[in-house]
Amino acid sequence: MKLLTKTSLNFISASVLFFLVGSMAMYFSVRNIMAEDLRNRLLQQQNEFIYTAQQNNVMDLVSELVFVQTTQNKQLYSFSDTVLITNEKYMLYRKLDFSYVQNDQDYKVTILISQSESDKLIMKIAIMNIGFAMLFFLIMFFVNRHSIKSALGVFYSTIRKLEDFEVTQSSTLSLDTAEIEEVKKLNQVFEKMSAQIRQDFISQKEYTENVSHELQTPLAIISSKADELMQADNLSKEQMEQLALLLETTNRLSKINQALIFLTKIDNRFYTEGSTFSLNDLIKEKLSLFKDAIQDKNIKLKLDLLDITHVYMNPYLAETLIINLIKNAIVHNENGGILRITLNNQTLSIANSGSPLSFDEKDIFKRFTRSNENKKSLGIGISIVQRICDLYAFNIAYSYADEHQFKINFRNNG
Amino acid sequence: MLKKHNILVVEDELELAKSTLAYLTENGFSPFHAKDLKSARKLLKQENFSAVLLDLGLPDGDGMALIKEIKNAKNEIGLIIVSAKDALDKKIEGLELGADDYLTKPYFFPELNARLKSVIRRLNLEVNQEIILNEITLLPEQMRTLIHGEELELTAKEFGLLLYFVSNQNRVISKTTLGEFMSSNYADYGFTDDMVYTHIKNLKKKLSGSGCDDYIKNVYGVGYKFTVA
Numbered sequence: 222m223k224l225l226t227k228t229s230l231n232f233i234s235a236s237v238l239f240f241l242v243g244s245m246a247m248y249f250s251v252r253n254i255m256a257e258d259l260r261n262r263l264l265q266q267q268n269e270f271i272y273t274a275q276q277n278n279v280m281d282l283v284s285e286l287v288f289v290q291t292t293q294n295k296q297l298y299s300f301s302d303t304v305l306i307t308n309e310k311y312m313l314y315r316k317l318d319f320s321y322v323q324n325d326q327d328y329k330v331t332i333l334i335s336q337s338e339s340d341k342l343i344m345k346i347a348i349m350n351i352g353f354a355m356l357f358f359l360i361m362f363f364v365n366r367h368s369i370k371s372a373l374g375v376f377y378s379t380i381r382k383l384e385d386f387e388v389t390q391s392s393t394l395s396l397d398t399a400e401i402e403e404v405k406k407l408n409q410v411f412e413k414m415s416a417q418i419r420q421d422f423i424s425q426k427e428y429t430e431n432v433s434h435e436l437q438t439p440l441a442i443i444s445s446k447a448d449e450l451m452q453a454d455n456l457s458k459e460q461m462e463q464l465a466l467l468l469e470t471t472n473r474l475s476k477i478n479q480a481l482i483f484l485t486k487i488d489n490r491f492y493t494e495g496s497t498f499s500l501n502d503l504i505k506e507k508l509s510l511f512k513d514a515i516q517d518k519n520i521k522l523k524l525d526l527l528d529i530t531h532v533y534m535n536p537y538l539a540e541t542l543i544i545n546l547i548k549n550a551i552v553h554n555e556n557g558g559i560l561r562i563t564l565n566n567q568t569l570s571i572a573n574s575g576s577p578l579s580f581d582e583k584d585i586f587k588r589f590t591r592s593n594e595n596k597k598s599l600g601i602g603i604s605i606v607q608r609i610c611d612l613y614a615f616n617i618a619y620s621y622a623d624e625h626q627f628k629i630n631f632r633n634n635g
Numbered sequence: 636m637l638k639k640h641n642i643l644v645v646e647d648e649l650e651l652a653k654s655t656l657a658y659l660t661e662n663g664f665s666p667f668h669a670k671d672l673k674s675a676r677k678l679l680k681q682e683n684f685s686a687v688l689l690d691l692g693l694p695d696g697d698g699m700a701l702i703k704e705i706k707n708a709k710n711e712i713g714l715i716i717v718s719a720k721d722a723l724d725k726k727i728e729g730l731e732l733g734a735d736d737y738l739t740k741p742y743f744f745p746e747l748n749a750r751l752k753s754v755i756r757r758l759n760l761e762v763n764q765e766i767i768l769n770e771i772t773l774l775p776e777q778m779r780t781l782i783h784g785e786e787l788e789l790t791a792k793e794f795g796l797l798l799y800f801v802s803n804q805n806r807v808i809s810k811t812t813l814g815e816f817m818s819s820n821y822a823d824y825g826f827t828d829d830m831v832y833t834h835i836k837n838l839k840k841k842l843s844g845s846g847c848d849d850y851i852k853n854v855y856g857v858g859y860k861f862t863v864a
Contacts, residue, residue, distance in 0.1 A: 434692055434718075438648050441741030445654040448744050451807045451858070452661075458855045461807075465857035469811040475741050513792055517833045 225369055232365055233358070240354050244347070251346055255339040256315075260300060263317040266332050271321065279323050279330070286314075292329040295320055303333070312337060375399035379408055386415060388422045388490070425489055433482045437475060444471045473599070480601040483541075484588075487608050492535040500530040500539075500631070501564060507543045508562070511551055519557045520573075527565040532631050534613060542609045545602040546571045546627055553625065561624065572626035585619050603627075639665040640685035640755060645675045645701070646717070647693050655688070658744045662803070664751070671695045679705065685755050686713035688747070689734075691725065699729060706733035713754035717742070743812040745803040752802045768801055768863065770847055782845040792817060793838045800851060800861035809858040835859060 273282060279289050297320035304311050314333040321328045375397045386394050394415035396408040447467045450456075456464070486492065504526065515522055532539065550560050550573035558574030584590045586607040589600040606627075610617040616630040642664045646652040652668050659666040667682060669675035672695050679687075687705055691698040698716065705712055715736045716729045726737050735754045738747060756775060766773040772781040778794050780787040789797065799816055800808075813831045839851055852860045 437740040438651065442648065442650045442654070444741045445651060445658070445744060448809070448812070449654055449657065451809065461855045462857050465809045465811065468809050471741065472811050472815065479739075513790075513834070514830060517830055 224373065225366060228369055229362065229366060232362065236358050236361070240358070244350060244354070247350060248343070248347065251343055255343060259315045259334055259336065259339060263300070263315060263332055263334055266334070267317060267319060267330075270330060270332065274321065274323060279321060279328050286333040286335075288331040288333075289321075290329045290331075292320065292327050294329065295322070295327050297329055302336070305333070313340065372401055373404065375401070375408070376404045379404070379411065383411060387493075388418055393419070422489070426491065429482055429485050429489070433478065436478050440471050440475045440478070444468055444475075447471065477599055477601065480599060480605065484601075484605060484608055487538070487605070487612060490612075492538050495533050495535045497531050497533045498536065498539070500532050500569065501526045503539060503543055504562060504564065504569075507540065507547060510544070511547055514551050515560065518551065518554060520551065520554055521557070521559050523559060523561045525561075525563040525565070527563070528567075530564055530567050530569075530631060538609045538612070542606055542629075545606050549573075549602055549606075549627075550625070559624070561626075567630060567632045569629045569631065570626055572624040574623075575625050577621055578625075582619060582621070586617075639663060641682055642666045642751065643669060643675065643678055643682070643684045643687045645669045645672075645687065645693065645698060646690045647671060648690075655744075655747070658748070659751075662748050672698070672701060675701060676704070679708070684712055685759075686715065686751055688751070689714060689716050691716060691718040691729070699725075699732060702729060702732040702734055711758045713751070713758050715747075715750060715754060743815060745799065745806065745808050745812055746816055749799050749802045749816070766798075766801060768804075771797075771801065773798055773801060782842065782847045785845060787841060787845045789838070789841060792834050793841065796834055796838055797842075800859075804861050804863045807854050807858050807860050813859065 270282060270287065283289050297318050299318050301316050301318070303314050303316045305314055306312075313336040315336055316334075317332045319330055321330045376399070379396050382394060382396055394412055396412055399405040399408055447464050451461065451464045451468070504524075508522075508524070534542075547560075547562075550571050553575050554560060554573040555575055559572075561570070561572040563570040563572075578585065580590055586603055588604045590603075607617055610629060618628045620626050620628070642659055644652055644655050644659070644666055646655065646668070647670050649670070652670070656666045656668055667678055667684075669678050671693050675687075675689075687701075689698045689701060698718075702714060702716075705714055713736075714734045715738055716726075716734045717738045717740060718725065729737060735757070736750050738750065753775070764774070764776070766775065770783045772784075773779075773794075774781075775798060778789075778791065780789050780794060780797065796813075796817070799813075810831050813835075817830060817834065835851060839849065842851075843849060850861050850863060852862050854860050
């Protein structure tokens with residue numbers, strides 16, 4: 222519910238309640254006043270009757286609204302309402318019965334007075350009352366709405382700016398200056414918070430870069446020294462093998478470091494810029510990088526790009542995704558095996574021959590999971606693939622039925 | 636090589652600089668060392684350099700600042716950025732500012748050597764269009780190989796390997812180094828050792844088939860050495 226709707230609803234319900242109670246009170250008090258008036262007029266007519274009756278026979282005083290009957294009751298005095306039918310219309314009357322004595326005879330005198338006039342008056346007052354109240358509500362409703370809207374205008378612009386806020390972009394969050402104390406405070410808090418978030422983001426990015434720098438430089442020294450040592454003429458086979466192993470391990474360490482930094486960068490949303498491009502072209506382009514590797518292992522390539530699929534992604538991440546999948550399917554392929562790449566219905570499937578996994582299928586996306594035979598694989602390529610898929614909400618699944626198969630559905634990407 | 640190329644190595648890590656300088660000297664370059672931006676600027680005024688090896692993270696500032704200065708002063712100076720920061724934006728920024736190549740630490744010396752030579756060749760086309768080594772003639776721009784004046788058909792990978800070996804003569808190059816070179820930026824390796832073996836085998840076969848001496852020697856099964864007497 223919008224803030225404006227909420228306050229308007231509050232205002233309307235309070236107003237309706239107040240109006241109902243007020244109208245009732247007003248109705249009853251007007252009715253009371255009218256009844257009092259009718260009573261006074263009846264009493265006045267009674268006095269006039271008694272006065273006139275002193276000179277006249279009571280029976281002569283009977284008129285349209287004055288009835289006289291003989292009675293045994295000497296103590297009559299009561300007010301009541303009654304209905305008379307005149308001209309086939311029901312008319313409400315106020316009635317006063319009282320007893321009157323003339324020549325030792327008791328009479329019951331009834332005086333009627335029409336209530337229709339006062340009813341009409343009450344009706345008119347009620348209508349006017351409702352009319353004024355409606356007008357009042359309408360005006361108040363719009364005045365209230367407008368004033369809240371203008372008072373909270375800055376608040377709404379704050380919401381819009383917060384929606385557009387991106388931690389990876391360098392522009393700082395600058396909110397409009399507000400007159401309302403609360404909104405002003407809110408904006409100050411948001412500005413402070415966004416600056417803090419951005420600061421954290423930058424320091425994390427710097428930290429990642431620094432770790433990379435601090436680790437890569439010593440690794441560069443180790444590998445350069447090992448390379449230098451390898452050039453000596455008098456090395457035995459064992460010494461040479463050890464140096465080669467040292468070089469290889471250092472290189473491996475550096476690769477792991479780079480891969481972890483890359484994963485961190487994906488998590489930190491470092492690669493945010495994207496563009497739309499054809500997946501078909503990307504697959505063909507990247508596949509050409511592996512021409513030699515495919516040839517070397519005598520792998521039969523079955524490429525089946527059925528429909529043209531466009532994706533919106535960061536180009537570097539898309540490249541990494543495709544390269545890692547193809548590389549994985551080549552590295553873990555058998556000599557003379559099959560590499561099957563199918564793109565159909567926005568789903569990419571990359572499958573390769575090979576014996577079943579030596580570890581639990583569920584662990585395939587975990588970092589550093591790899592089969593025992595492939596000691597040289599880092600076991601991180603597929604983790605990177607999964608992380609990229611997560612980032613873009615693509616569904617990725619692994620299955621094995623004679624062939625290892627990775628399936629990615631690019632449809633989740635709007 | 637007709638003249639010794641002056642190379643400026645801007646690197647704050649002294650141990651790494653020492654190794655790099657020793658390596659470059661061995662390979663016929665005449666290297667100079669600057670440990671920060673200040674001394675680099677001073678040396679650039681004093682000497683005539685063919686190429687600069689520029690580390691980006693320096694004690695007195697970002698090496699990026701130097702790229703424009705160097706390129707504005709003399710465009711033919713080859714400029715290779717070396718950095719541990721494998722950040723894509725830094726790489727692009729550096730290349731846009733005018734750097735000719737980019738190496739990520741840790742790099743292998745033969746790789747550095749090959750890249751340095753390639754950059755210098757590219758920038759001084761008239762000086763060194765072909766590389767001649769005994770019976771081998773290489774034309775890097777056209778990717779052509781001549782043995783005893785006869786054309787030899789090589790694949791792109793084989794040509795790259797041969798050029799790499801010729802650039803790094805009489806030096807043990809480990810399989811790791813070669814694998815890194817061959818799979819360039821796409822290695823998380825795993826199949827590179829086999830790949831290195833296959834391609835070198837093919838290259839050797841083609842070379843001997845065309846009457847070329849067997850320069851590429853296997854060293855204890857851990858690497859190769861292009862031996863020129």
